[in-house]
Amino acid sequence: MFSSVQPEKLDVQQFSVAETTIRSPKTVEDPVETAEKKKKAVSSVEDVYTPNEEYVKKRVKIVEDIFTSAEDVVAAGLKNEEAGDGEEAEVLNDPKKHLENLRSRLSSTINKDISDETLLYLLGSSKADLALAKDITKTSVNDMMKAGIRANEVENAKKKVEEQIKYNSLSTANLRSAAIDIGRYAIIQNIFFDSSATETAREKAEEDVEPVRILQGQIIVEEGYLIDAEVYRQLKLVGLLESEESFLPYLGLGSILILTFGGIYLLFRKVETPDHVRDNIFIFAFVYVIGITLMKIIHITAKLSDETLAYLFPSAMAVMLITILMRERYAAGIGILLSVIGSIMFKDGLSGSIQGSFALYLLISGLVGILLLRQHHERSSILRAGLLNAFINLVLITGLYWINGTDIPYVWMAIVAISSGIISAISTIGLLPFFESSFGIFSSMKMIELSNPNHPLLRKILMEAPGTYHHSVMVANLAEGACEAVGANGLLARVGCYYHDIGKTKRPAYFIENQTNIENPHDRLSPEKSAKIILAHATDGAQMARKHKMPKEIIDIIEQHHGTTLLKYFYHKAKEEGLAPEEKDYRYKGPKPKTKEAAIISIADSVEAAVRSLKKPTQSSIEKLVKSIIVDKLNDGQFNECDITLKELEKVNVSLCETLAGIFHNRIEYPTLDDKE
Known part of the structure; x- marks a missing residue:
């Protein structure tokens, strides 16, 4: 950006011919012309x-x-x-x-x-x-x-x-x-x-004279015209002939960038946990580098050919990428950052040291990309968002065209603006797989792909453990609503729930939801062996997920959704049989939930299984059961390693009860065929 703020210096001689059209880089007052204008104003005042x-x-x-x-x-x-x-x-x-x-x-x-x-x-x-x-x-x-x-x-x-x-x-x-x-x-x-009145009138006439200014972007001399003494004086006045270079523009640029990047960094520090700050800043910076590099290429091209090409910059590309890969607040941050930098970088390609029109164009066009992608996670929505962004760009460029009254053909500006939106969509679609594969980013698009029932692991659950599949879908419904209630990633929770019990497909018959019209095999096993089989489904599931190269977030949910919970049923059964079981042998290996999503899934998993065991679930019994499960996990220290708060646990409780009330509501009891007879 130094080239954009560097004061321009010209090597011209007085009474030579201008080789190019020279414009003023800034607005300055012309003291000579102002004094001459004041002199004429005073002389025009008649004696009083x-x-x-x-x-x-x-x-x-x-x-x-x-x-x-x-x-x-x-x-x-x-x-x-x-x-x-x-x-x-x-x-x-x-x-x-x-x-x-x-x-x-x-x-x-x-x-x-x-x-x-x-x-x-x-x-x-x-x-x-x-x-x-x-x-x-x-x-x-x-x-x-x-x-x-x-x-x-x-x-x-x-x-x-x-x-x-x-x-x-x-x-x-x-x-x-x-x-x-x-x-x-x-x-x-x-x-x-009247000498006094005459002097007063002359002073007023002098004060009423507006200072003569050389405006920023004003043509001082056109190409092919003579640089006479007056033109040479104006060139010197606007600083185009100064031999000493001023460092003030560089200090100004540095202060703006420090302020802007400092705000972005504080946003990361405030929102993200220390473990995620470095990774997310790296992703943010990588997208920013791509955006700023593309902006510089367009800037150079615009200087060499057509200034209007500045509006070709795909301002929504970086915003849509960050929206998909990270969060909307970071997307807004990069949109503001690029608009600030663009307003400075394109100052010599357009009129103005700080190009307000271009900054407004970049800001609105970029931030609209967030709204267009919100709650749309399919890849096709990116292209749709790009087309809508092209329409928004057209409206923006039309408004700026009417306001500025430029002599650039409107049709050409409209084509450039529409192309910007389309290029944003194409670039986003093209770069997204690169980020997902190269950096292991679990984006919303990837989550949608993993939620497809045709995925090999989901088909495996559906075919080999249909009861577990139904249980996973129910848990997903519960967890997604609860996560959204506390501001967590509901889509991640839903997809994680689909796979959280994938380990049960290794021995599906040993889990009660799959024991349809068959004898319970645990009746023939000792409590210790039964516990080992049940406890193993978490580690087995993690191994299967790693084998299929599942994202780390899904593997973490599989491993953490039970935490180090005690398998109470078989532990107490061992005690009843007169054994001396050690509690550690009947606890899951963990680790404990480290994210809000994993903690909420662990609650939803236990709640769904417990409520399904109720013979006649009522609203009060469901609320009491959900509350007891949350309190039990809290007292057991299962949430000690994640940042979920008591207030958020209360919101989770309310959300789960509302969802369960919709599932287990009272139904009309229809008469049977025997009743009619």
Whole structure:
């Protein structure tokens, strides 16, 4: 996986021609482009001007003061006329005499800026004309100032006021000229540059600029194009021209792998017993190596030809193999592991350093394989699961195609996805016999084969010891349900029960279930000889199983299903006959059950035989009998070498009672032919 995380380095020269299309291996910010974009954003912000509303009121007030003062001087002349002194005529005819009176009413600033001629024009007008001129001038100045006037707009505003006053109906040209002068004088700048607001606007514009980024997978330069200064700068920015190699990608890869493999190992340590950890880790690792090797081959092929070939990886193969060879939880573990590794390995074959789409494809496609194989143990179910997996892959690839919007032809992607499911099934079927034969793995498929009644040993039991065969089938029904109740392997228990009494075929007549219409041969034997014959069926059965190369799990069940139990019947019979029997001579050689399956089979074997001996079995009598058998074996230490708990023994008790209740339920007693007569 180093090649997938190794930073890519290019040997290119500035102003040379690109020999291949170069993409960015990561997402980075381009500080030069970002700064240029910010500069343009700041320069595009116009200066902010703030209006001064007080200036409008003040300038209109100046206009009003000038005209009002003139009106007051003229009004004074009217009062003099009413007094008969002829003052008004003097004001209107000779306004120069009253100019000083008017100026005394005005501020020094106005007196400085308003000419004598303008004031004389006012004094030479009637009161009514002055009032009209005042209103016109005030209105023009107010409207213009409210519209806002910048420094460069003052002269233009004065001309507009002049135009407005010029075309109004004033009585004389002199008064019109005076109103124009006063209006122009009143117009000043009332919108001013706001440096603080302008700076704030520029800062906001700069902050709003999104950083310019070179995106991961983005084409920096296409094949055949010139590598100019800007392209060369971008290549350096994304690290494609760095001479020093960074170790961070390798540290990142190492941390991810340590975390992932550490989780898998802890799963083994928590679930498996120490005796099975090494074997199961070896099987898991072997399947993983096959999967990762195939993934690397496809990875290399995809880089050289077509990136879409990455989806050809049979993601369900490893998952289905582990499901069959081990357990579903380990299958989920290898599915997660391969999806993590695939997302990193195919990062340069697809766009993205961590290829999320491909990881999702591997994860879902792989985990679906567990569901498709669950409770299906025939080899034909593998092919069926592969075809269903192909359909799931098609749905997945369709969803990813719509989400990513790739330009790769959909038909080609669909063919690749469907092929992945079919290849998964074919690979699983092809590799399964190799694992079973090379590593002695007792898989579910192998168990199904051994449960076939046409198997030589099962046919031997059926033909030579039919009672034992029926007994084995009954025990199998009991043991399978009890094993499933405590999470043990029910299929293994069933198959083990079929063969657990294979040793009885050596001397079938000496076992009561096969003594149909014949004399019991034990009646002619001593208790010691009878015990030896009965005890030998476990060791005889193990020898026969080894001769037929049966799996170790089945041989263990044959040897352990009686443990070191005491053969009570003949032991007590020897005592009754006055002999001094040693208990060890009447006990099975063992070993004691070492697995839950063997322990449950030992209970089911004893329970089936004991219940069959009851004359009229009832629910209460069955429950009492089952409980006593479990307690007796527990007290005898038969479960000391296996990991079954008291809680699990209680579940076994309940399961056995429920199954037996279904077998020995009350039946309707039909009338016989004699009763009808």
